[in-house]
Amino acid sequence: MKKRIIDISVAGILLLLANACQEVEKIASTPIPTLEKHTSGYTLYVDGQPFTILGGQCGNSSNWPATLPQVWETMRGMNANTLEIPVYWEEIEAKEGEYDFSSVQLLLDQARNEDMRLVLLWFATWKNGSNHYTPEWFKQDSGQYFNTVGKDGQQVDSPSPHCKAAMEKDAAAFRELMKYLKENDPCHTVIMVQVENEPGTWGSVRDYSRSNDKLFSENVPDALLKPEILKELGAKAESGNWKAVFGERADEYFNAWHIASYIEHVAAAGKAVNPLPLYVNAALRDPLSNPPATQYESGGPTDNVIAIYKAAAPHIDICAPDIYLQGDANVLTVIDLYDREDNALFVPETGGNVKYLYEVLTKGIGFSPFGVDGRMNEESPLSKEYKLLKPIAGKLAEWQKEGMLYSATEPEGEYVKELDLGEWKAIMTFGKSRRSNSIPTGERKGSGSQSTGKAFFVKFAEGDFLAMGTNVRFTFEPSGKNAGRAWHYLRVEEGCFNENGEWVMRRVLNGDQTDWGGPFIGDEPGMLRIRVYSREPRN
Incomplete structure (x- = not known):
């Protein structure tokens, strides 16, 4: 019995050591954070x-x-x-x-x-x-x-x-x-x-001490004399001292x-x-x-x-x-x-x-x-x-x-904003329960005093979007090759993502929630999975 207990204890220790080694290896193999450029x-x-x-x-x-x-x-x-x-x-x-x-x-x-x-x-x-x-x-x-010396010869708090x-x-x-x-x-x-x-x-x-006045009179470093940098900085000359090249700046x-x-x-x-x-x-x-x-x-x-x-x-x-x-x-x-x-x-x-x-x-x-x-x-x-x-x-x-990401903010002084999503155009009407189709043409401007609305899209495919926002109503129009066609919502789901990043539907929106100017998100931020379709023209 005593030997069995010892054997179990040894096995447990070995298991702990093995797990610890695996954790160390995992940490050691974790890549350092990086910042990478892409298109x-x-x-x-x-x-x-x-x-x-x-x-x-x-x-x-x-x-x-x-x-x-x-x-x-x-x-x-x-x-x-x-x-x-x-x-x-x-x-x-x-x-x-x-x-x-x-x-x-x-x-x-x-x-x-x-x-x-x-x-x-x-x-x-x-x-x-x-x-x-x-x-x-x-x-x-x-x-x-x-510290830095100002033009008056006194040090400043920098x-x-x-x-x-x-x-x-x-x-x-x-x-x-x-x-x-x-x-x-x-x-x-x-x-x-x-x-x-x-x-x-x-x-x-700048620092106006005498030693730096002398440095200021020297030529601009070569690293700043590249044509694209000179253009961006509004240079007055291609070379020379700081004043000659950059003038008042x-x-x-x-x-x-x-x-x-x-x-x-x-x-x-x-x-x-x-x-x-x-x-x-x-x-x-x-x-x-x-x-x-x-x-x-x-x-x-x-x-x-x-x-x-x-x-x-x-x-x-x-x-x-x-x-x-x-x-x-x-x-x-x-x-x-x-x-x-x-x-x-x-x-x-x-x-x-x-x-x-x-x-x-x-x-x-x-x-x-x-x-x-x-x-x-x-x-x-x-x-x-x-x-x-x-x-x-x-x-x-x-x-x-x-x-795949698109966004829009409620314009100051306006209610409606359009966003090009490829073969579809999103039309966002900002404000509490306001509908774009209820705003007469020419009256889509407002005071902008409560300009807090915003919208966010993930485009999964043409006509397939995740929409998020506050104080915004979403509607769409076909564009490109489908411009002018009749259209409607194929399915609108209200929901969110769980901790595993999986979409969880709360309910499907239809009827009054989509037919009267499109689905609406109010003061509380919300998420919608929206799919839209256009109808084939009929003679």
Whole structure:
């Protein structure tokens, strides 16, 4: 009997060891997150599978053991799959040359327990144009780690991108962070890292110290003299010094080049040990009026200097807009400006307005509002959207890659919008229970004061769609070779996807729910599987 017990115990231990070995092998074989370009844009891959970031960013001061429970409660409530959270240089290297990653390890452990991915935000040399997150020893040596000098000769509250001592310290600390992740996060809980936070210069367009005035008088680097870059930057000449080539924008472009070069040095140091996707985020300028750089954070990755960042910082994968602007013209323009052939669209910060969620997901890799802890819950509009989208987050990325996604927002001042879906045209009527066929021609405009409607389509085949939205009614018209034919709904299902990504029908809509202007989705976001058909003409 005793021998049998020993034999069973040994067998159990061997089984546990075998399972542990299999788990280690599985983790070791997990591919690192990557960003890959394709004909329809970019796809983020996590664990080798397409992934869409349905994110939330916590407040600046939320990465502390006492406040993390509220962060996780919020993230659970909002049905997010990714938390964006800062890590602080001032805490990680509180003593020069000594690194403490206990706060990072706590994040990794808790995120795994919550089944949540992480995007870490490296708050270091720049945080909203200032250097308030640098360590105390750094702040107290302002002679070695100096700030930008304004035109009046006074230092401003922004670090100088020409301070090589600061750059080397930042790069060394960032390298240690990325090394720690490499050694302690083999399952890639962290899928991406933001380098700095809204870098740029406040109170001065560039550093006007005497040494930098001399540098400013030198020739523009060859990397910016490529014809396509010169054209995008509106160059006045093909070569020469900064003023000769870029005219009135010379000071700003000079500053952008040197800030981007500084960030490149930091990013390259980190990627050398752990090549996770990296991005920088932008405090935006007015995208419509081309204002002077005195009116915004000069030198940051604003829309007019993306080409400079791409040339100066090749180890940065994405220039990402923080969208707090209001109004369709501003927001949709920013989305288009950052959705470039050489840049994946990612919105790492935005306000609480979810109107543009579908527009971002149609073109980009992810969406994340800022300051969610304590503000978002199960009843917030975004939480309800994420609840529907989370089971198909991977499929969304696949469908986007295949060019199957379409979206529309309620135009400001109008009720009706049309969308070309190939052989079919979708006609969306926005507003509570409003029908397009009940609005007289010429009266499809409104005040736009409640312009909150939106629509999202996945096109599985001609006439076969998944439709999602809020405050929108859907109807269709045949187009192309079938234009002018009579048509109707073949089948309309109301439902959602379960946790396995399988469609679950709640009910079939017909009769009054389809015949009076088409199926309607109200304030609560909903999903419909819609199939339509056209009738053969009859003489």
